[in-house]
Amino acid sequence: MENISNFLAACTRYGVPKTDLFQTVDLYEAENIPQVTATIHALGRQAQKKGYKGPALGAKMADKTERQFSDEQKKSGSAVIGLQMGTNKGANQSGMTFGQTRHM
Numbered sequence: 688m689e690n691i692s693n694f695l696a697a698c699t700r701y702g703v704p705k706t707d708l709f710q711t712v713d714l715y716e717a718e719n720i721p722q723v724t725a726t727i728h729a730l731g732r733q734a735q736k737k738g739y740k741g742p743a744l745g746a747k748m749a750d751k752t753e754r755q756f757s758d759e760q761k762k763s764g765s766a767v768i769g770l771q772m773g774t775n776k777g778a779n780q781s782g783m784t785f786g787q788t789r790h791m
Contacts, residue, residue: 688715695726702737703729 691711698708707729713719731744 691715698726698730698733701730702733 688711691714695708695711699705703726707726709719709722709726714723728745732746732748735743735745736748
């Protein structure tokens, strides 16, 4: 168990986020092997980010990309109707009838 704890401490010092680490009992008692595998992949991502050129394990960690938008670009975005809000074109309910009208 001590070696597992040492491995986890080394991963933290290397820069692996704590949210990606498994618990010691997950490996020692083989309770959560998928989380152990996820930790190994997170270590591989961190190694790639730090410049390791050997075989890659795990997806590449994303790089931070800062974007600069002008005020004109920001204002033009407010006129766009998002897809989650629907659209004002295409199908509508005009002319739709369901069944017969009620006769009184």
